Amino acid sequence: MEFASPFPVSNRRIDPTRRRASRGALLPDGSPNDNDRVEIGPTDLAFREWAARGLTPPDLTRLRQYRLSRLVDALIARDYGGLLMFDPLNIRYATDTTNMQIWTMHNPARACFVAASGHVVLWDFHGCDHLSAHLPLVSELRHGASFFYFESGDRAAEHAGQFTAQIDELLRTHAGGNRRLAVDRIEIPGQRALEALGIEIKDGFELTEKARAIKDGNELNAMRCAIAACEAAIGEMRSLARPGLTEVDLWAELQRGNHIRGGEWIETRILSSGPRTNPWFQEAGPRIIQNGDILAFDTDMVGTYGYCADLSRTWKIGDQKPTEYEKDLYKLALEHVETNQALLRPGLGFRELTEIGHRLPERFRAQRYGVMYHGIGLCDEWPSIRYPEDLESSGYDGVLEPGQCLCVEVYLGEVGGPCGIKLENQVVITETGHENLTSLPFEDDFLAP
Template identity: 60%
Template sequence: MDTISAYTTSNRKIDPSRRPRSKPDGSPDDNNRVEIGPTALAFEAWAKAGLEAPNLEAMRQYRLQRIVGELRKHDYAGLLCFDPLNIRYVTDTTNMQLWVTHNPSRACFVSADGYVVLWDYANCEHLSAHLPIVREVRTGASFFYFVSGDRVGEHAARFAGEIDDLLKSHGGGNRRLAIDRIEPEGLLALRSLGIETFQGQVVSELARAIKGPDDIKALKCAVHSCEIAMHEMQRQLRAGMSENDLWSILHAENIRHGGEWIETRILASGPRTNPWFQECGPRIIQEGDIVAFDTDLIGVYGMCCDISRTWLCGDGEPTPEQKRVYRHAHEQVHSNLALLRPGMGFREFTEKANLAPQEFRHNRYGVLAHGVGLCDEYPSLYFPEDYPATGYDG
């Protein structure tokens, strides 16, 4: 019998008809894959908790249709996004998310017929190659002073010309363009070409406000991973550690599970808890201290977990005042939660909400409630005393 060479095709080890392995969310089970996402630790924890991972392809298609629906409702030819979270919503791509919040190097355009173009950072086309929802990847959306210097106007005009061409190709004669945010030179360049510009946050916020089934699954999974991180914080909380020591645990556990970043650093202890919004620092936590924090965490799938908790350091009995204040807070949260129902107006909620005793109102939070998704989102529901200046109905 002839020996088969190790180099002949008959020794093939991979069946070309076999489908690649996938993770529970439908993404490739490839150790060397490009895209980020949940770690094995997260998937294992969700399975143990009986949580179902989202179908990422279904989630992406749903989000695109939400944007397209709002564009058609407002009779816009397209939406131009520079906000990295709107880019994430439209394309499900990421690239240096925090850096591009202050260096607008990425953009995307989605037409009313669902054609998506992504402008990414130079030589980063490979980061979105796995996403069929992105029809084109380009570069050249940067026209801020750091990268363009005294050529800002020139670069903005070049980019505006590309948008003009896309509107001609996909707008059907419609020149109405929604924009979420843009450098001033870019806006001027677009308008100089006869493009009508409109507030694009109306499109993106209203689209993002209604979550699809897989958005909700992604949120539940993200919250579960965040809760694991919070449990680890509580387990390690002890007198003698600094606020920063405790806060670092939340960061570490978020990253371990495949989360992305934390938007704030609102953790305080003892007398620093009031007034609120003091950022965590080097203060050493004492036995019997109240420790309070707001996660403001962008977790797995880019989903925001905006969860507040208040703990007591140590095993001692809370003081009567600590119990009294906590009781008021608990009652306010749960009564307002019970008040919410589909179809309720924003102003109606303001008028009916539990507002807590007057003694606490001077230090009230900025809102009674707000939406959440990829970050804190529309709507914002305000206290009665703030409604005349800042409130809106819906």
Template identity: 50%
Template sequence: MDLPRRKIRPYEVPAHPGDEATTAALATYAADKADALNQHVIGYGDLAEREWAALGLVAPDMDAARRYRLARIRERLQGADLAGILLYDPLNVRYATDSTNMQLWCTHNAVRYALVMADGPLILWDFHNCEHLSGHLDEIDEIRHGETWIYHLAGERAQEHASAWAVELEEVVSRHGGGNRRLASDRLDGEGRDALAHLGIDVVPGEPLMERARAVKSIDEIAAMRRAIAACEAAMGVMEAALRPGMTENDLWSILHAENIRRGGE
């Protein structure tokens, strides 16, 4: 689906369209409401903001950071004469899109992915009905529903699903690759490689490209890292202060997790 470009106003929840509204109107309402209340739009809470202000930590310009990251990837792609890069590693998907969804599950299962074209769109394939998680991200040109052939979802029809997945990717490469059929990927199994090769797509290793792209941080990325470190250290301080004889390790670690989440941690 193509993402509409619209102004997102934090906390301004839209009015419900009514019980008789169409499915499309209700879907638009739900997406606008989710965008207005997205944590990355409204901020990470008064506690974190007070602590960061006390430390003199300036807020990063995340729009600038997103543009910088995407430019880093495309610069590497163009330098390596690649049409684009297909990303499955959740950390790389986050770097390219700044979008997250079920990170731990996606670490173990190839179900959520992004395609960065060197001279074309950034497309994210996500779970069904999860478009609202990325509606605030202007760098993403399109969100589609993902295809997968993991056994848990595809069963004995892995080859069929891999073929359908490859056809969709090949169409994007053909349209935006300028005749270049070389595609990098950070993580791709045999079924995926074979399906793309059958359609004339040459898959090359993409992990080194992403590691080198991510190695050089922008001013805004460094500002974000400083805030993340400060939030972590504050949470660790609360955990240390709560330590008492007889506590279980789980009791102690639960404090760290709670304090981390209070400050916008993931």
């Protein structure tokens, strides 16, 4: 899946000396090999590990062009004039800019507008112009998208009006007057101001989630690199794992492994041991891990290039063998994942997957996981494919396409049981079936007769 960009690849704000760098001055992903560069990215450790595994880093120029083209094509297909984004991951997808990503998730100080014509405007935090200077697909850099209460207080409506006047101008100038605007999320004063201008607000998440769902080969290279870095960090956590450490000791090692390879953050801290593995979703705490404990975790790792590696495994800690109960749970959990993974192919409907998928025994259904499958990209993404028990209340339909990436997962634990098992693989839908992107082995001790 290749892509030829219709967008310009120059920008007067770019330092021209950087674009004239020789091939030897570039990293394998095409970014400058400059120790003092502004943009974030993988470390030398990550590049060495990827080379040892035979992985190809993404071409960042083509990755950025492809992602922006997906959004523009989606706007044209829906006859929208533009797309307004405040969600940091949507902004990252459109522009590849990063700026205090966790902070801006709850302080919407940045915004991005993409016109159906391909014109891109980024509003960044004050004093941060330099952070996007290396990105030629950003047509304009502006300021003044902050009108949340902490920033604007009782002047929020005033500041929202100033911002939305710019959106009105952009729709007139770069969208031919098309007043249909997709918006992913916006503070209430901003929504009211847009509506007062006669702008028709459309569901931006419907557009962005479906645009982001299909990865080309180059984008998959970025995901493979992120998964490899995650698996290396898991290996380091495993080498440390032993009785006497706390859950947070191990979680800190996983965080460290992510960051030293150029990864960005971990969305949750779901790691638990012993009786804390049942019920699920207990986050890493000060519990001291005992010899013979079960340890289970879910990485939820936003790694290199901002791509998510969402892998789950369950281990036995110390020198004791798994009990028969633990082995029975593990084997059933693995059967669930492998059976459901084997079903994946293009053209299969979401509801059909629910209907033909592996059926959990009744004693495990009360504590079933929230989904059988979910999409994955820069984070957990559309779709969510439900268990039969949740289909009527929460399910929806759709069809798998080549280039979609999914996580196949299970949590298995009885109500009041002594432990639980968590397993998860990350895969991509291909033209003929699927490819498992995960190389982490499963546990021989749990699978022994």
